[in-house]
Amino acid sequence: MKNWEIALAIVLLLILMIFWAFFARVVYGALTMIIQRIKIACMQPGTAQVIAFRVSTHDPEDRLYEDARPVVELELNCETKGKHFHLTLEPLTSQNLFKALELPEHSASCWMSDSDWHQLLDGRWIAIACNPRNEKAVLIEQLHYSREVVAFWLIASAGLVTTVLLAWYT
C-alpha cells in the first residue's frame, strides 16, 4: 500500500467513526424520548386546584419562548390516593393553558387585564396527570398524547415481533 492510500483509509475511518457517533447520539436521544413518554403515560389522571399564579411576558431573545404572548406559571394543590402535595407547573403558554381549561385556544390573552386573569384562575380546578411518588405533574393533554404514542409504538413493535417469529418458525 502506498502512503496516500493509508492516509485515505485513516480519513475514511475517521469519517465513519463520526457517523457512528452521530448514530449513537440519535439512538440515545430516541431512547430517552421513549422512556420519557412511557413515564408520562404511566401517570395517573387527577384534578388540582390553582392556589397561585403568575402571568408574565417574556422576551423571545432569552431562547426559551417563541413569542411575547403571556406565559402563566401555576402553583397547584393536588390530591391523589390520600396524598396531598403542592407543585409548580412549568411555565405554560396561554394557548396550552386555555386548552387545559377547556376554553377556546385562541382567546385574547394579550387583551386580558389583571382582574380578568383573577376571574379566570382564582381557585380554579384543572385536569392534570401526576405521579405522586416523585410529585411531578403535566397537563392532561400531554397524558392523552403520550398514551396514544405509546399505544401505537406497542402495536407496531408487537406486529414486528410477531412477523419475525412467524418468519422464523414457518
Place this chain on the structure above:
Amino acid sequence: MPHRPAKPPRIRLAEPSAQAKRVTTLRTGALESRNCTAQADDLSLWTNFEAMEASMIYFLIALSAPATLFIFFWLWALSENHRKIYLLSKTRKKDYFPIRAEIVDQRMIKNRFHAHKRTWVHYCTIYLLRYQHEGRTYEVQYLDEQQVGDPVVIEKQTGTATLYIKNERPADAHFERPLKAGYFHICLGLALYLITWVATVLLIQGVGH
C-alpha cells in the same frame, strides 16, 4: 437515690478489632504483591470492572447504533402510519364552515423565527378579531407571523379576517381550514400501511422465499 460510684471503664487489650485486622491483612497483601507473591484470585491487579460497568451501556449503544436506528425508524414509520389512519378516521365527521370576523384592535409583539439553524427576533402584529354567531359575540387573537406557507387570514383592505368554526363549539375558531378526510384519504392511508407491512415481511424473509 443512693450515690453509686462510677464503673471503671472496661479495657480490652487482648485482640485487635475486625477493622484493624482487615487493615493489617490489606497491608500484608500489598507487601506480598510488591514482592511478586500475589495469588491468582487477587482481582486488584486486573481491570476494574465496577468502574467500567457504567460506561459499558454507552459502548453497547454505540456498537449497535446503526441497526437500532434502522429498527427505530421502521417502528416509528409503522406507528406513525397507524396513528395517521386513526387521526384521519377521527376527522372524518368534522364539518367546519368559514366565518368573517372584523379586526377590532392590533398590537406589536416580539416573535422569534427559525430558518436553517438561524434565529431572528422580529416585531409582529397581533390582531384582536371579533365575530358573531347565532346572536352571540366571540373574540379571538391572531398572531400574524407572515411566514411562507402560512394561511392568509387577514385582509387588510377590508379590515376583516376569515376563520373556521364548528356549530358545536362556535367560540373555538381555527385560522387554517381544518382537515376533513374523505374515504379516498383513508384508503390511501390503509394502502400505505399495508405496503409498509408487506415491506417488513419482505425485509425479514427475503424476496424469493
